[in-house]
Amino acid sequence: MGLRSGTVTITGVVSNAALHGAKEDAKAEAKERGMDKSSTEYGHMTVTHLKMASETTDRMKDSPGPHFKTYFFILLMVLFTPLGNVLLGKGMKGIGSAKDWTPSDIFHVFVSIMTSSSIWLGIACLLASFMAYMLVLTWADYSYVQPASSFSYAVVATLGYFILGETVNPLRWTGIIIICAGVFVVGHTQPRTTEKR
Amino acid sequence: MREYLFLFIFVVAGTGGELCASRAMKAVGEVHDFRPAAIFQFVLRATRAGWMWIGIGLMTLAFFALLAMLSFENVTFVVPVTALSYAAGPLGATLFLHERISRQRLLGVLIVSIGVTLVWLSRD
Numbered sequence: 001m002g003l004r005s006g007t008v009t010i011t012g013v014v015s016n017a018a019l020h021g022a023k024e025d026a027k028a029e030a031k032e033r034g035m036d037k038s039s040t041e042y043g044h045m046t047v048t049h050l051k052m053a054s055e056t057t058d059r060m061k062d063s064p065g066p067h068f069k070t071y072f073f074i075l076l077m078v079l080f081t082p083l084g085n086v087l088l089g090k091g092m093k094g095i096g097s098a099k100d101w102t103p104s105d106i107f108h109v110f111v112s113i114m115t116s117s118s119i120w121l122g123i124a125c126l127l128a129s130f131m132a133y134m135l136v137l138t139w140a141d142y143s144y145v146q147p148a149s150s151f152s153y154a155v156v157a158t159l160g161y162f163i164l165g166e167t168v169n170p171l172r173w174t175g176i177i178i179i180c181a182g183v184f185v186v187g188h189t190q191p192r193t194t195e196k197r
Numbered sequence: 198m199r200e201y202l203f204l205f206i207f208v209v210a211g212t213g214g215e216l217c218a219s220r221a222m223k224a225v226g227e228v229h230d231f232r233p234a235a236i237f238q239f240v241l242r243a244t245r246a247g248w249m250w251i252g253i254g255l256m257t258l259a260f261f262a263l264l265a266m267l268s269f270e271n272v273t274f275v276v277p278v279t280a281l282s283y284a285a286g287p288l289g290a291t292l293f294l295h296e297r298i299s300r301q302r303l304l305g306v307l308i309v310s311i312g313v314t315l316v317w318l319s320r321d
Contacts, residue, residue, distance in 0.1 A: 089272030175315030182308030
Protein backbone atom coordinates (compact mmCIF):
# COMPACT_ATOMS: atom_id res chain seq x y z
CA MET A 1 0.00 0.00 0.00
CA GLY A 2 1.72 3.20 -1.17
CA LEU A 3 0.81 6.34 0.73
CA ARG A 4 3.64 8.59 -0.37
CA SER A 5 2.19 9.54 -3.77
CA GLY A 6 -1.05 9.28 -5.70
CA THR A 7 -4.51 8.81 -4.21
CA VAL A 8 -5.40 5.98 -1.91
CA THR A 9 -9.06 5.14 -1.42
CA ILE A 10 -9.89 2.57 1.21
CA THR A 11 -13.41 1.17 1.24
CA GLY A 12 -14.93 -1.90 2.83
CA VAL A 13 -14.36 -4.18 5.77
CA VAL A 14 -10.92 -5.55 6.65
CA SER A 15 -11.54 -8.90 8.23
CA ASN A 16 -8.72 -11.05 6.94
CA ALA A 17 -5.71 -11.60 9.23
CA ALA A 18 -3.28 -10.99 6.35
CA LEU A 19 -4.89 -7.62 5.60
CA HIS A 20 -4.90 -6.64 9.24
CA GLY A 21 -1.19 -5.74 9.06
CA ALA A 22 -1.81 -3.56 5.98
CA LYS A 23 -4.66 -1.80 7.79
CA GLU A 24 -2.41 -1.15 10.80
CA ASP A 25 0.32 0.24 8.47
CA ALA A 26 -2.21 2.58 6.83
CA LYS A 27 -3.47 3.78 10.23
CA ALA A 28 0.08 4.43 11.46
CA GLU A 29 1.03 6.31 8.27
CA ALA A 30 -2.13 8.44 8.48
CA LYS A 31 -1.52 9.19 12.16
CA GLU A 32 2.13 10.07 11.48
CA ARG A 33 0.95 12.63 8.91
CA GLY A 34 -1.32 14.33 11.44
CA MET A 35 -4.59 12.82 10.30
CA ASP A 36 -7.31 12.20 12.85
CA LYS A 37 -10.43 10.04 12.70
CA SER A 38 -12.68 12.92 11.60
CA SER A 39 -10.50 13.81 8.58
CA THR A 40 -11.79 12.58 5.27
CA GLU A 41 -8.95 14.01 3.24
CA TYR A 42 -5.31 14.69 4.03
CA GLY A 43 -2.90 15.65 1.28
CA HIS A 44 -3.26 13.07 -1.45
CA MET A 45 -4.95 10.49 0.71
CA THR A 46 -8.72 10.08 0.62
CA VAL A 47 -10.48 7.75 2.99
CA THR A 48 -14.12 6.83 2.33
CA HIS A 49 -16.46 4.48 4.19
CA LEU A 50 -13.65 2.81 6.06
CA LYS A 51 -14.67 0.11 8.48
CA MET A 52 -11.96 -1.91 10.13
CA ALA A 53 -12.39 -5.08 12.13
CA SER A 54 -9.76 -7.69 12.86
CA GLU A 55 -10.64 -11.37 12.75
CA THR A 56 -10.11 -11.57 16.50
CA THR A 57 -12.63 -8.81 17.18
CA ASP A 58 -15.13 -10.33 14.77
CA ARG A 59 -14.80 -13.81 16.21
CA MET A 60 -15.03 -12.50 19.75
CA LYS A 61 -18.15 -10.52 18.87
CA ASP A 62 -19.77 -13.48 17.15
CA SER A 63 -19.86 -15.93 20.04
CA PRO A 64 -18.86 -16.15 23.70
CA GLY A 65 -16.88 -19.39 23.02
CA PRO A 66 -13.61 -17.91 21.67
CA HIS A 67 -13.78 -15.18 24.31
CA PHE A 68 -13.81 -17.76 27.08
CA LYS A 69 -11.12 -19.81 25.30
CA THR A 70 -8.85 -16.75 25.04
CA TYR A 71 -9.30 -15.88 28.73
CA PHE A 72 -8.70 -19.51 29.69
CA PHE A 73 -5.42 -19.78 27.76
CA ILE A 74 -4.20 -16.37 29.02
CA LEU A 75 -5.03 -17.54 32.56
CA LEU A 76 -2.94 -20.68 31.95
CA MET A 77 -0.03 -18.49 30.77
CA VAL A 78 -0.31 -16.09 33.71
CA LEU A 79 -0.38 -18.98 36.20
CA PHE A 80 2.13 -21.41 34.67
CA THR A 81 4.95 -18.91 33.97
CA PRO A 82 5.20 -17.69 37.62
CA LEU A 83 4.62 -21.22 38.96
CA GLY A 84 7.47 -22.48 36.75
CA ASN A 85 9.75 -19.70 37.97
CA VAL A 86 8.85 -20.36 41.62
CA LEU A 87 9.59 -24.08 41.16
CA LEU A 88 12.94 -23.24 39.52
CA GLY A 89 13.66 -20.94 42.47
CA LYS A 90 12.72 -23.67 44.96
CA GLY A 91 14.93 -26.19 43.16
CA MET A 92 17.91 -23.83 42.99
CA LYS A 93 17.57 -22.84 46.63
CA GLY A 94 17.79 -26.56 47.49
CA ILE A 95 20.83 -27.11 45.27
CA GLY A 96 22.61 -23.93 46.32
CA SER A 97 25.08 -21.75 44.46
CA ALA A 98 28.45 -22.93 43.12
CA LYS A 99 31.05 -22.03 45.76
CA ASP A 100 34.27 -21.31 43.87
CA TRP A 101 33.02 -21.63 40.24
CA THR A 102 35.72 -24.15 39.26
CA PRO A 103 34.80 -26.48 36.35
CA SER A 104 34.29 -29.44 38.71
CA ASP A 105 32.10 -27.32 41.01
CA ILE A 106 29.99 -26.12 38.06
CA PHE A 107 29.71 -29.73 36.81
CA HIS A 108 28.51 -30.86 40.25
CA VAL A 109 25.83 -28.13 40.29
CA PHE A 110 24.84 -29.05 36.70
CA VAL A 111 24.31 -32.71 37.67
CA SER A 112 22.23 -31.60 40.69
CA ILE A 113 20.09 -29.41 38.40
CA MET A 114 19.52 -32.27 35.95
CA THR A 115 18.39 -34.62 38.74
CA SER A 116 16.16 -32.12 40.61
CA SER A 117 12.43 -32.87 40.40
CA SER A 118 11.52 -29.22 41.20
CA ILE A 119 13.63 -28.02 38.27
CA TRP A 120 11.98 -30.48 35.85
CA LEU A 121 8.53 -29.58 37.17
CA GLY A 122 9.41 -25.90 36.70
CA ILE A 123 10.57 -26.57 33.12
CA ALA A 124 7.31 -28.49 32.47
CA CYS A 125 5.27 -25.50 33.74
CA LEU A 126 7.24 -23.08 31.54
CA LEU A 127 6.74 -25.38 28.53
CA ALA A 128 2.99 -25.60 29.28
CA SER A 129 2.86 -21.80 29.46
CA PHE A 130 4.78 -21.52 26.17
CA MET A 131 2.36 -23.95 24.48
CA ALA A 132 -0.65 -21.95 25.78
CA TYR A 133 0.99 -18.77 24.44
CA MET A 134 1.62 -20.29 21.00
CA LEU A 135 -1.92 -21.70 20.81
CA VAL A 136 -3.65 -18.48 21.84
CA LEU A 137 -1.64 -16.58 19.21
CA THR A 138 -3.19 -18.74 16.48
CA TRP A 139 -6.55 -16.96 16.92
CA ALA A 140 -5.92 -13.88 19.09
CA ASP A 141 -3.83 -10.79 18.26
CA TYR A 142 -0.32 -10.56 19.71
CA SER A 143 -1.13 -6.99 20.82
CA TYR A 144 -4.04 -8.39 22.86
CA VAL A 145 -2.20 -11.35 24.41
CA GLN A 146 1.17 -9.78 25.24
CA PRO A 147 -0.06 -7.05 27.64
CA ALA A 148 -2.15 -9.62 29.52
CA SER A 149 1.03 -11.61 30.22
CA SER A 150 2.36 -8.65 32.26
CA PHE A 151 0.21 -9.84 35.20
CA SER A 152 2.62 -12.74 35.64
CA TYR A 153 5.06 -10.37 37.42
CA ALA A 154 2.47 -9.68 40.12
CA VAL A 155 1.56 -13.39 40.32
CA VAL A 156 5.22 -14.41 40.80
CA ALA A 157 5.50 -12.04 43.79
CA THR A 158 2.30 -13.47 45.30
CA LEU A 159 3.42 -17.08 44.76
CA GLY A 160 6.91 -16.30 46.07
CA TYR A 161 5.32 -14.88 49.22
CA PHE A 162 2.91 -17.79 49.82
CA ILE A 163 4.90 -20.80 48.52
CA LEU A 164 8.50 -19.82 49.30
CA GLY A 165 7.79 -17.48 52.23
CA GLU A 166 9.81 -14.66 50.64
CA THR A 167 9.43 -11.11 51.94
CA VAL A 168 8.05 -8.62 49.44
CA ASN A 169 8.45 -5.10 50.83
CA PRO A 170 6.30 -2.14 49.66
CA LEU A 171 9.10 -0.75 47.45
CA ARG A 172 9.34 -4.08 45.60
CA TRP A 173 5.53 -4.20 45.17
CA THR A 174 5.64 -0.66 43.76
CA GLY A 175 8.41 -1.67 41.34
CA ILE A 176 6.49 -4.78 40.23
CA ILE A 177 3.27 -2.81 39.63
CA ILE A 178 5.23 -0.22 37.60
CA ILE A 179 6.85 -3.06 35.57
CA CYS A 180 3.35 -4.50 34.86
CA ALA A 181 2.23 -1.05 33.67
CA GLY A 182 5.34 -0.68 31.49
CA VAL A 183 4.88 -4.10 29.88
CA PHE A 184 1.22 -3.20 29.30
CA VAL A 185 2.24 0.01 27.49
CA VAL A 186 4.84 -1.88 25.37
CA GLY A 187 2.19 -4.46 24.48
CA HIS A 188 -0.22 -1.80 23.27
CA THR A 189 2.20 -0.66 20.55
CA GLN A 190 2.02 -1.91 17.00
CA PRO A 191 3.32 -5.48 16.70
CA ARG A 192 4.72 -4.84 13.19
CA THR A 193 6.95 -1.86 12.36
CA THR A 194 8.77 -3.18 9.31
CA GLU A 195 7.64 -3.68 5.72
CA LYS A 196 6.02 -7.03 5.03
CA ARG A 197 8.27 -9.26 2.94
CA MET B 198 28.90 -8.35 41.65
CA ARG B 199 27.88 -11.81 40.38
CA GLU B 200 24.20 -10.74 40.26
CA TYR B 201 25.19 -7.96 37.80
CA LEU B 202 27.14 -10.48 35.71
CA PHE B 203 24.33 -13.07 35.55
CA LEU B 204 21.67 -10.40 34.90
CA PHE B 205 23.85 -9.05 32.08
CA ILE B 206 24.25 -12.57 30.61
CA PHE B 207 20.50 -13.23 30.98
CA VAL B 208 19.43 -9.98 29.30
CA VAL B 209 22.04 -10.01 26.50
CA ALA B 210 21.89 -13.75 25.73
CA GLY B 211 18.10 -13.94 26.18
CA THR B 212 17.41 -10.92 23.98
CA GLY B 213 20.08 -11.98 21.46
CA GLY B 214 18.56 -15.47 21.34
CA GLU B 215 15.06 -14.14 20.72
CA LEU B 216 16.32 -11.77 18.02
CA CYS B 217 18.16 -14.64 16.27
CA ALA B 218 15.05 -16.84 16.49
CA SER B 219 12.92 -13.95 15.21
CA ARG B 220 15.31 -13.43 12.26
CA ALA B 221 15.15 -17.16 11.48
CA MET B 222 11.33 -17.20 11.68
CA LYS B 223 11.05 -14.19 9.36
CA ALA B 224 13.31 -15.99 6.87
CA VAL B 225 11.19 -19.16 7.10
CA GLY B 226 7.98 -17.18 6.47
CA GLU B 227 4.54 -16.68 7.97
CA VAL B 228 2.41 -19.65 9.10
CA HIS B 229 -0.92 -19.92 7.30
CA ASP B 230 -1.72 -23.60 7.81
CA PHE B 231 -2.19 -24.70 11.44
CA ARG B 232 -2.74 -28.42 10.84
CA PRO B 233 -0.30 -30.61 12.86
CA ALA B 234 1.45 -31.95 9.74
CA ALA B 235 1.93 -28.40 8.38
CA ILE B 236 3.23 -27.17 11.76
CA PHE B 237 5.67 -30.11 11.85
CA GLN B 238 6.91 -29.17 8.36
CA PHE B 239 7.27 -25.56 9.52
CA VAL B 240 9.31 -26.57 12.59
CA LEU B 241 11.49 -28.75 10.34
CA ARG B 242 12.12 -25.77 8.02
CA ALA B 243 12.91 -23.57 11.03
CA THR B 244 15.52 -26.02 12.32
CA ARG B 245 17.35 -25.76 8.98
CA ALA B 246 17.96 -22.04 9.58
CA GLY B 247 21.38 -21.33 11.08
CA TRP B 248 20.08 -18.34 13.04
CA MET B 249 17.62 -20.62 14.84
CA TRP B 250 20.42 -22.74 16.31
CA ILE B 251 22.38 -19.67 17.39
CA GLY B 252 19.15 -18.43 19.01
CA ILE B 253 18.55 -21.73 20.82
CA GLY B 254 22.16 -21.73 22.08
CA LEU B 255 21.86 -18.16 23.42
CA MET B 256 18.46 -18.86 25.04
CA THR B 257 19.92 -21.95 26.77
CA LEU B 258 22.75 -19.78 28.11
CA ALA B 259 20.16 -17.25 29.37
CA PHE B 260 18.21 -20.07 31.08
CA PHE B 261 21.30 -21.24 32.99
CA ALA B 262 22.09 -17.62 33.95
CA LEU B 263 18.54 -17.41 35.37
CA LEU B 264 19.10 -20.64 37.33
CA ALA B 265 22.42 -19.27 38.65
CA MET B 266 20.69 -16.08 39.85
CA LEU B 267 17.90 -18.09 41.47
CA SER B 268 20.51 -20.07 43.44
CA PHE B 269 21.46 -17.02 45.51
CA GLU B 270 18.63 -14.47 45.08
CA ASN B 271 14.88 -14.58 45.79
CA VAL B 272 12.52 -15.37 42.91
CA THR B 273 10.48 -12.23 43.78
CA PHE B 274 13.64 -10.23 42.99
CA VAL B 275 15.05 -12.19 40.04
CA VAL B 276 11.93 -12.47 37.85
CA PRO B 277 10.96 -8.75 37.97
CA VAL B 278 14.52 -7.57 37.20
CA THR B 279 14.64 -9.86 34.16
CA ALA B 280 11.92 -7.57 32.72
CA LEU B 281 14.92 -5.45 31.74
CA SER B 282 14.78 -7.54 28.55
CA TYR B 283 11.86 -5.30 27.51
CA ALA B 284 14.39 -2.44 27.37
CA ALA B 285 17.14 -4.44 25.64
CA GLY B 286 14.69 -5.96 23.10
CA PRO B 287 13.74 -2.75 21.26
CA LEU B 288 17.38 -1.62 21.19
CA GLY B 289 18.47 -4.92 19.62
CA ALA B 290 15.46 -4.95 17.27
CA THR B 291 16.42 -1.49 15.98
CA LEU B 292 20.05 -2.44 15.34
CA PHE B 293 19.60 -6.05 14.26
CA LEU B 294 16.16 -6.28 12.62
CA HIS B 295 15.87 -2.60 11.52
CA GLU B 296 12.53 -2.21 13.30
CA ARG B 297 11.21 1.28 14.11
CA ILE B 298 10.56 2.08 17.76
CA SER B 299 7.51 4.25 18.38
CA ARG B 300 7.30 6.89 21.14
CA GLN B 301 4.74 4.78 22.98
CA ARG B 302 7.05 1.77 23.02
CA LEU B 303 9.91 3.97 24.25
CA LEU B 304 7.62 5.22 27.02
CA GLY B 305 6.81 1.61 27.98
CA VAL B 306 10.52 0.75 28.07
CA LEU B 307 11.16 3.77 30.30
CA ILE B 308 8.37 2.72 32.70
CA VAL B 309 9.73 -0.86 32.84
CA SER B 310 13.23 0.48 33.56
CA ILE B 311 11.90 2.63 36.44
CA GLY B 312 10.11 -0.44 37.87
CA VAL B 313 13.24 -2.59 37.59
CA THR B 314 15.28 0.13 39.35
CA LEU B 315 12.77 0.18 42.24
CA VAL B 316 12.86 -3.64 42.55
CA TRP B 317 16.67 -3.50 42.50
CA LEU B 318 16.64 -0.87 45.28
CA SER B 319 14.28 -3.06 47.34
CA ARG B 320 16.97 -5.69 47.92
CA ASP B 321 17.60 -6.55 51.56
